[in-house]
Amino acid sequence: MRNPIGWAALTVFALAFFVFIYAPLFVIIGYSFNSNPVNMMVWDHFTFDWYRGLLGLADRSQDGAAQNRALYIESTDQMLAALRTSLTVAAFTTTISTVIGTATAIALARYRFRLKGVYNGFLMLPMMMPDIVLGIGLLIFFVTIGMNLSMLTIIIGHCTFLTSYVFIIVQARMAGLDPALEEASADLGASEWVTLRKVLLPQLAPGILGGALLAFVISMDDLVITYFVAGTGDTTLPVFIFGMIRRGVKPEINAIATLIILASVVIAATGLWLRSRKTD
Amino acid sequence: MKTELKGLSLGLALSLTAGAAEAEGTLALYNWGDYINPEILQKFTEETGIAVTLDTYSSNEEMLAKIQAGATGYDIVFPSVHMNDIMLKLGLLEKTGINEAPEFANIDPANLRSKEDPASEYCLPYAWGTVGIFYNEDVTGPITGWTDFFAIPEKTGGKITLLDDMREVLAIGLIMTGASVNSADPAEVQAATDYILAHKSGVSAFTYESMPMLTSGDIAAAHFFVGGNVFFTEMPNIKYIIPAEGGTMYQENICVLASAPNKDNARKFMEFYLKPEIAALNVAQQFNGTANVPARDLVPDFIKNNPSITVGAETLTRLHIFEDIAGALKFYDRAWNTIRTAQ
Numbered sequence: 001m002r003n004p005i006g007w008a009a010l011t012v013f014a015l016a017f018f019v020f021i022y023a024p025l026f027v028i029i030g031y032s033f034n035s036n037p038v039n040m041m042v043w044d045h046f047t048f049d050w051y052r053g054l055l056g057l058a059d060r061s062q063d064g065a066a067q068n069r070a071l072y073i074e075s076t077d078q079m080l081a082a083l084r085t086s087l088t089v090a091a092f093t094t095t096i097s098t099v100i101g102t103a104t105a106i107a108l109a110r111y112r113f114r115l116k117g118v119y120n121g122f123l124m125l126p127m128m129m130p131d132i133v134l135g136i137g138l139l140i141f142f143v144t145i146g147m148n149l150s151m152l153t154i155i156i157g158h159c160t161f162l163t164s165y166v167f168i169i170v171q172a173r174m175a176g177l178d179p180a181l182e183e184a185s186a187d188l189g190a191s192e193w194v195t196l197r198k199v200l201l202p203q204l205a206p207g208i209l210g211g212a213l214l215a216f217v218i219s220m221d222d223l224v225i226t227y228f229v230a231g232t233g234d235t236t237l238p239v240f241i242f243g244m245i246r247r248g249v250k251p252e253i254n255a256i257a258t259l260i261i262l263a264s265v266v267i268a269a270t271g272l273w274l275r276s277r278k279t280d
Numbered sequence: 281m282k283t284e285l286k287g288l289s290l291g292l293a294l295s296l297t298a299g300a301a302e303a304e305g306t307l308a309l310y311n312w313g314d315y316i317n318p319e320i321l322q323k324f325t326e327e328t329g330i331a332v333t334l335d336t337y338s339s340n341e342e343m344l345a346k347i348q349a350g351a352t353g354y355d356i357v358f359p360s361v362h363m364n365d366i367m368l369k370l371g372l373l374e375k376t377g378i379n380e381a382p383e384f385a386n387i388d389p390a391n392l393r394s395k396e397d398p399a400s401e402y403c404l405p406y407a408w409g410t411v412g413i414f415y416n417e418d419v420t421g422p423i424t425g426w427t428d429f430f431a432i433p434e435k436t437g438g439k440i441t442l443l444d445d446m447r448e449v450l451a452i453g454l455i456m457t458g459a460s461v462n463s464a465d466p467a468e469v470q471a472a473t474d475y476i477l478a479h480k481s482g483v484s485a486f487t488y489e490s491m492p493m494l495t496s497g498d499i500a501a502a503h504f505f506v507g508g509n510v511f512f513t514e515m516p517n518i519k520y521i522i523p524a525e526g527g528t529m530y531q532e533n534i535c536v537l538a539s540a541p542n543k544d545n546a547r548k549f550m551e552f553y554l555k556p557e558i559a560a561l562n563v564a565q566q567f568n569g570t571a572n573v574p575a576r577d578l579v580p581d582f583i584k585n586n587p588s589i590t591v592g593a594e595t596l597t598r599l600h601i602f603e604d605i606a607g608a609l610k611f612y613d614r615a616w617n618t619i620r621t622a623q
Binding site: 233 | 352
């Protein structure tokens with residue numbers, strides 16, 4: 001018999017939990033439609049202006065409202081450039097760190113070699129190291145070897161620790177796999193390469209996908225390391241937003257955040273749909 | 281080294297360093313977030329054909345950390361005056377001879393504040409402003425300075441906030457106890473700390489986010505930069521004053537880095553910024569002061585006619601500017617921790 005009071009308490013707790021997690025997102029979505037240009041916390045009236053501006057549809061020069069907005073600091077182009085940088089960096093780092101992280105996880109789980117335990121430990125290190133230490137360390141390293149800071153250094157910097165994240169997730173999946181399946185595949189005459197493609201990777205796929213998504217999100221999000229290793233003209237979105245602290249965050253940020261949330265939902269939904277289709 | 285790496289990563293590097301081909305025509309600015317009118321950059325590019333990149337930082341220390349660690353590629357930085365001095369001592373800045381430019385005569389000598397560079401051989405004054413009190417007159421009635429400000433919570437029940445900035449907050453205590461805002465005397469800093477602690481119970485928060493709260497009526501008064509006036513051009517009940525007891529001011533300079541790859545273009549940018557109409561364009565959007573004397577007549581009326589934004593010589597004597605406090609920073613830090621953590 002379930003205890004009705006306990007059940008009710010649990011329901012309330014669960015609801016409160018979801019409100020706590022999702023309320024800030026809804027606030028952002030709500031305010032992204034607020035027309036007040038300088039003070040986004042004060043509701044003016046409903047507008048699509050910020051979205052139009054982001055998509056390059058707003059006619060800034062002739063718009064009457066824009067004239068009133070002489071006070072408002074126009075830097076949409078800078079923000080879009082920052083978003084572009086962030087997405088480019090995240091795309092490259094996700095690909096690179098997923099490939100390396102997955103390969104490492106397979107190697108450490110399936111093969112025996114000297115110093116295996118040491119490798120395992122070293123792979124955890126970049127994850128545990130504070131960002132600021134890693135950031136400064138990378139910067140000094142790049143300067144020492146004479147490499148100019150650019151978007152490439154951001155990508156290398158991100159890969160150093162994102163590889164660890166992917167490794168850990170894929171490794172967890174790997175630990176749950178039965179090696180007998182691969183042995184069976186080999187017994188039936190499949191080459192190592194075929195075994196990898198037809199037996200191992202399909203089983204690892206959810207872990208690899210999870211690791212890749214996590215890497216993408218962390219890369220999009222990283223502030224401290226990026227700050228140190230970014231070259232000129234390579235400001236990412238988090239660095240850009242952080243730089244606005246003194247002037248207050250601007251309404252376009254709400255719009256851009258809403259679009260990013262929307263994109264995440266679409267990606268997640270597509271992933272779920274693809275998976276459900278496969279099992280049919 | 282760089283070409284090798286480029287070769288290795290082919291398309292990647294190509295797409296990433298796009299623009300490097302026109303290396304002769306670029307200029308890399310490294311500035312505080314939202315601290316320059318984008319129109320200025322646009323006009324500069326139109327006039328000179330030099331493509332400008334703009335990256336941002338949020339504090340002097342952050343910028344210094346990156347430059348000092350050896351990050352290169354940036355041409356121009358915008359340090360506060362005391363940071364300008366520190367960077368000069370560290371040999372991070374390049375001599376530009378900007379004081380020999382014909383239009384340098386536009387610059388008010390009062391704005392040449394760097395101790396290490398008194399004649400402006402290296403850097404050019406960029407912008408300056410004050411830090412004072414914003415208050416909602418409907419709630420607080422007229423106020424004149426810090427004493428009135430700290431009395432607001434008890435008298436009216438309204439909330440007040442201070443900036444989340446060690447030097448700015450301690451400066452209030454130092455001013456009110458009669459010391460210099462750059463005091464290196466532990467006893468004076470202790471007295472300042474005690475002053476702030478004695479008034480802390482009424483302070484709702486240490487924050488930079490006070491302007492939205494003031495608009496929405498959540499707080500009655502706030503310690504903030506003059507630039508906050510940008511929010512209140514249509515709210516006559518929100519007033520800005522420079523405290524009668526004294527306030528602080530800040531100034532940033534345009535400096536060229538010793539490691540700058542495009543020193544000639546950097547110099548061109550400095551000359552461009554000496555033009556009154558360009559300096560005025562920045563004031564109109566940033567709401568702060570300019571060192572460019574002819575530009576002061578070109579700024580919008582709201583700014584020109586407000587004696588708290590466009591301060592007179594008499595008010596200027598009440599304003600103190602931060603200097604590098606070097607070793608004293610240690611007990612400032614300690615005092616700030618005490619203030620932030622005291623119950």
